[in-house]
Amino acid sequence: MWWRRRRATRGHAAPEAAGGDAAPPTEIPPASAPLPDPRPNPLDDPEFTSGLRTVPSGSGTLPTWRASDLSGSAPDGSPVSIRFDAAERPVLLVFLSTRCDGCDLFWNGLGAGTPEGVDAIVVTKSAPGVPAEEVARLAAAIDAPVLMSDGAWSDFRVTSYPFLVLVEPHTRRIIGESVGFGWSDVQTLVGSLPRG
Numbered sequence: 001m002w003w004r005r006r007r008a009t010r011g012h013a014a015p016e017a018a019g020g021d022a023a024p025p026t027e028i029p030p031a032s033a034p035l036p037d038p039r040p041n042p043l044d045d046p047e048f049t050s051g052l053r054t055v056p057s058g059s060g061t062l063p064t065w066r067a068s069d070l071s072g073s074a075p076d077g078s079p080v081s082i083r084f085d086a087a088e089r090p091v092l093l094v095f096l097s098t099r100c101d102g103c104d105l106f107w108n109g110l111g112a113g114t115p116e117g118v119d120a121i122v123v124t125k126s127a128p129g130v131p132a133e134e135v136a137r138l139a140a141a142i143d144a145p146v147l148m149s150d151g152a153w154s155d156f157r158v159t160s161y162p163f164l165v166l167v168e169p170h171t172r173r174i175i176g177e178s179v180g181f182g183w184s185d186v187q188t189l190v191g192s193l194p195r196g
Helices: 103-111 134-140 151-154 183-191
Strands: 070-073 079-082 093-095 117-124 146-148 163-168 172-178
Touching: 070 151, 079 146, 093 151, 093 183, 103 117, 103 183, 134 146, 163 183, 172 183
Parallel strands: 093 117, 117 146
Antiparallel strands: 070 079, 070 146, 093 163, 163 172
């Protein structure tokens, strides 16, 4: 069967007072008012989302590169490997977390079925970064394999989620990539497949 941001430590050196002694640290006062909770979701703003488009890989602005085989584990801990050259149809990688703005749209969408003409695989981060029991609960409701792999996120340069990558398996060519704002983005990406 086939199937980082590193947070820089910020700080300022304490200025030296006259005579070479370090000035005492200055306390930063707390914010005068808390941020509203929940904060507005920019994806609900049509002016914000109107300028967002699918970014195809291999265009003039992105380097052309080939998808590498992936390995990791299933939610139950058993090893899983994905060999693209053994797939018969294009492969849609859906990078998700268990809890994020918009991830539930994709878990639910895959629960209703895989898009026609492709094989879908959900890719989450590895445990313990993502709780395996939560992934298992969500995986039980969809008809697609789930790979837990930090390496896959690194190999495909994914820094946010939901994120979609469509791979042509025999050539390993990246057909397209897109941030996933809704299930329609899956349909748009799959619709970019050559027909005939």
